[in-house]
Amino acid sequence: MTRTVLVPSSLARESRDKREATRKLGYVARAATIFRADRLVVYPDRSGERRWGGGFVRTVLAYAATPPYLRKEAWERRDELEYVGVLPPLRAVAQTGSGSDDSGSLRQGIVTEVGSDGRVRVNCGLQHPVSLPVPPEMAVEEGERVTIRVSSRRPLRARIVDVPPPGLAVEESELDTTLSRPDAGVRIAASRHGEELTVARLGELAPRVRDGFTVAFGAPERGLPEILGVDPPRIDPRDDTDAVTDGDSRSHTEPDAQTRFDLWLNTVPNQGSDVVRTEEAMFATLACLNLE
Template sequence: MKLTVLVPASLVTETDDARTATAKVGQVARAAAIFRCENVVVYDDGKEHEDDGDLIAQVLRYAATPPYLRKTVFDRRDELRYVGVLPPLGTPLHSVTAGSDSEGFEPEYREGVVTKVGTDGRVWVNCGTQHPVALRVPDEGIREGERVTLRISSREPLRAQVAEQPPYGGYEVERAPLDDWLDAHEGVVVCASRRGKVVEDGDLRADNLAIVFGAPQRGVGEILRERDVSVEFDSVVNTLPNQGVETVRTEEAVLATLALANKANR
């Protein structure tokens, strides 16, 4: 299953400070990684929320980047002041093995950034090792600054190649208007809402599934009405019927809904 989560830029507007907002986004990041989301889309829901959307997108990208690459990929920026409160994602590309000998060495996968492209098909990749890894690649389309996943089969001597089937490493992050993104989406689109029908497995069963969430104080329907935008969903479902609290936070709804989608697609 290809899975996409869509959350509004107003996700963090009710938080008191940037530290709390960062922690809130970290919970969305963690849920997305647990259930192997490929994409997290931060959709625009008003110009007054643009700065919040920037914070959400940057924090999501930071959380999805392996710790050994963060200094390379991110410079100092205001949105990342409180990333120390983020929970670790712990994906296979975030946790690397420590081996030194070719004998008995389990293949190690690392995400890296291409720092140099030679004219002879050789590229240099910074993947958090002491020195950039030099290797030849058959695809001449690899560009400087591109992120690739390496399969390291030996440390001494160093042997590495671009991984053909890398393990799950996290999600990509996009910013987009909701209606534009959904118009281009080829798959099933589900809206999570407390006003929807009680969810069934069939509502979430799809090869390419996108799930749209609202903010705690405004559901998806309200957001669309405020922007005078019309979107058709394949289904509108309540994934937390008989809730025992007045308001379910978006990050809580994301975790609960993705758990149900995971079950439905087993």
């Protein structure tokens, strides 16, 4: 099961300064972490960007998603990171293996030195870098992030494993590319123009999203219909892959919108504020999709 969250490069477009933009992005990363998203993908919305564009958004989100014990090693001083001190801590729960062969917790590490004896030194947040053998099927380079399975700390027992590093992965990609991934699961557009989520509808959706989903969000004052060039009145919230199975011609959805998403969903029906910020919509939407 893969959970992917898509946010636009114009995400911080209304922020007054870099500090405010950084804080906003911190809550976006926190929402993704709380609800165990696997990927947080920044898709381009260049016509909607203002001062704080895609490079800034991706850099701050990637920094926020980096475990605190690796940030000094992984990040040099960068202008985009001037106010990272205001980021809320993510405090991601450690990922734990199961079974006798895979017991122990997974941690991210950074290779600090590659030896000639098939061993490397890795900074993985312990008291000092540790020397570990590289699995025969792997080739690693200095500065590369690797996954460490720690089965004991006293005495230290750890090994490098050939699996993706645990935690939230921050990427930059075209929206259509991410939606077309084999592991995209149910493709959801979060929009106030979508179908209003009800208790009954949530019960129908729960089995579908259990195997994974990809959910896309818009930007402040610039929702998904505007970003995608879709006329909001023509989005038919009834038209998802389950509802139309026999050539039903009810849908008046724009063709691109129909092929991009399985459904358009409004997870904040009867909202009491004129504006629901992207990070607020993320909390509301992901909380619903997290239910089983």
